[in-house]
Amino acid sequence: MGEYVAEENLPYIPDDLTLPQFILDSSHPTRPIRRHGISWFVDDTTGSQIGFEEVRSRVFGLANALYTKLNIRENDVVCLFSQNDVDYPIIMWAVHRLGAVVATVNPASNVAELAYHISVSGSTSIFAHTDTLPTAMTAAKQSGIRSDRIILLGAPERAAPNFSGHDLHNLIGYGLSHKANFAERRLEPGEARKKVAFLVFSSGTTGKPKAVAIPHYAIVANIIQLSTFLKVNDESLSLEKRRFRPGHVGLGRLSILSISMLTTNLKLTVVIVPKFNFVRFLESVVRYQVTHLMVVPPIAILLAKHPATKNYDISHIRYLLCGAAPVSAELQEQVVKALPNAEIGQAYGMTETCTVISMFPISQRIGTPGSAGVLIPGVRGRIVKPDGTLARPGELGEFYVTAPSLALGYYNNEKATQETFIDGWVRTGDEGLLNDKGELFILDRVKEILKVRAFQVAPAELEGHLLQHPDVVDACVVGIPDEFSGELPLAFVVLSADAAKRAASGDAEKIKSSIFKHVADNKAKYKHLHGGVEFMDAIPKNPSGKLLRRILRDIAKELKSKRGQFPAKL
Known part of the structure; x- marks a missing residue:
């Protein structure tokens, strides 16, 4: 009890190959052979195919x-x-x-x-x-x-x-x-486990970025893990039950952490969009008849709430995977409505685990609301309570994980490495739970959990609810220090185009009151936005879509210094 192990066995992982040797020069039972004449990459700007x-x-x-x-x-x-x-x-x-x-x-x-x-x-x-x-x-x-x-x-x-x-x-x-x-x-046998392929800088959501040292073996392992989990090369599955098959087209960004793309690209054609603009994104989805999307929450929000979505026929999308940050059950429900023909769910991973640890399984058309899926083959997970004991199913705690895809540590930073990489496990810094079905739910960053009158408040919960307000298209919640309550939730929100016009015409306070009431009517009193509501043109995020709360915390501190003690009390 307290430790969860992925159900499927993991095939052999070669430990004497570099990443290009594995992808370009070798074969593996879990990977399909790319059919002749199917493009691998397409440049969205020029239409050129490779x-x-x-x-x-x-x-x-x-x-x-x-x-x-x-x-x-x-x-x-x-x-x-x-x-x-x-x-x-x-x-x-x-x-x-x-x-x-x-x-x-x-x-x-x-x-x-x-x-x-x-x-x-x-x-x-x-x-x-x-x-x-x-x-x-x-x-x-x-x-x-x-x-x-x-x-x-x-x-x-x-x-x-x-x-x-x-x-x-x-x-x-x-x-x-x-x-x-x-x-x-x-490479000599075993050498790929230690030979560094990438230095990928951590997200910097709470501090200065650190260089994560990722060996070739970790990436190869994650590709095999995902291929096994998704049964990419399983001929026993009927064609209709396969999530990835020849003729499918994906669209997204290619980086070291786009492991899902690397996993499936021997069947998919991948359209590469240099810069993101939502309307042009929709145009590309239609132009190339894109079937598969791997997105971050901000794009999921746009698909669900942007008025331009209704102007395009995107009914051919049959798969959407969302990762990089938690997606609330409410937002997932909105995305399902926007993409009625698609399989939709979440995945979880981090730079230090290179990268995917859990994903919604192929047995589910729509992932369990709010869940990051189940552990993929080769992964073991633990939920550790604040007192150091292992949590039971359904109990909250910090998520620890071990897998063959782990990074080596932080490059030239032994202190940070010892704090995160502990006895073969990664301390994720994410608070969550594993239920009795083995499904992983990530609530929030442990360091980002607010303490309001000794009660824990998860920013992600409030952010998911704020996105239900018709005037809000993006949101981030941070804590404001308060003498009485310890912290008070402050919401930075991005308004819809229509709401922004109304705010500029004199309705700003009315809109703020409406947003406050939206939370107050649906959440416990200690979760109310007593820190205030502030409008922004855009919420700062890193390239993988994670909210850069540290930036907004600094802005919040400036606001507090100008206003003095926040008057609102619980």
């Missing part, structure tokens, strides 16, 4: 050029600072062919943030998109990286006039036109 053999060829060409012209060698760290792009996986796998490491950085980072990431990771080269190039050039100069060690993705004609680095496509062409100058090393 097939399996072209991907493999471009990976070789780039690896050859990086070795020859930039002298990239084993264990060197290369920074990938780009928006979503069809060449994203090409770059990752080319760097891995050389035994080097990819450090991924949020393309919205400013110069100081990028310089910090470069310093922590020890990057010596930067791949930068046209849109991020000015930031990359300035940060590179500050970090002592020569300008000729910057490689440009995107349109070279839009590069800064003083750019003196390399163009990605020219490098690939060079590598393909010259003989192989590098010899790809075969």
Whole structure:
């Protein structure tokens, strides 16, 4: 009792292959063979398509050029600072062919943030998109990286006039036109478990980002775990019962943590959207007849509540998976109404577990409301109560997990590693429960739980309810220190276009009162928004869709200092 183990057995996981060797060069019983003529990636901007053999060829060409012209060698760290792009996986796998490491950085980072990431990771080269190039050039100069060690993705004609680095496509062409100058090393048995493939920075929801060191084995393991769980290559299933089959089209962002894409991409064609705009997103869904969506909660919110959704026929969507943050039962119900023909549910994972730990099973068309599904093969989970004892089914506590896909720890940060990676388990920092069916429910971050008059208040619960208000399209709740109550819930909300116009015309306080009443009429008194309601143009989030509460906490502190003690009492 107190420990939960996934039901299915896990097949053999090779521990002597790098990620590109596993994906591009080898076969595995859990993975299908891609049929000839099915595109792998599609560039949404140009409509250009890339097939399996072209991907493999471009990976070789780039690896050859990086070795020859930039002298990239084993264990060197290369920074990938780009928006979503069809060449994203090409770059990752080319760097891995050389035994080097990819450090991924949020393309919205400013110069100081990028310089910090470069310093922590020890990057010596930067791949930068046209849109991020000015930031990359300035940060590179500050970090002592020569300008000729910057490689440009995107349109070279839009590069800064003083750019003196390399163009990605020219490098690939060079590598393909010259003989192989590098010899790809075969790993020894067990070596993939420790050989670092990626440095992926943690979300930074509560503090400064840390570089998570992810080995090749962890990613390979998670692909096999998910393939097994989803029965991607199980011929015993009827065609209609298979969630992924030839002819299906997915749409989304490709990053190291898009493991669902990597898992299923040998059957799916994946449309890559460089920048997110909801209306253009809908247009792409229709243009390519997208069947599968892997989204973060903000996109789920838009699908459920944005008026533009009704202007497009998206009835061909047959699968939607939501992850990166909890989705309330109320929001899931709205998404089900917006996508009546789709299987819909949630998954749970984190950078430190690389990445998916649980997912709604193929036996469910609609995932259990509020649940992140069941543990996938190879995963063991525990709910640990504040006193250190293991929780019974249905009892709340902090979720601990162990799996073959765990990261190695935080790069060059032993203190943080010891706090999170404990005796082969990851302390997730998420409060949740596992019920008697083995379903995982994530309530909120342990550190984000509010204490109001000694009662615990989960921000995610209030946020899910706020999204039910017709004027609210996004929300984030943080705690305001209060002498009487300890903390008071303060809601930052993004208004619908119509509500924003009414607020600007003098109805702001009326709308705030309506939002307060919406919570007060449905939640216990200690959960009421006595900290206030504040309007924002957008809620700050990291690339995976997690709310950056620390930013809003700072804003809340400024508001409190201007107002003094909040007058509202319970």
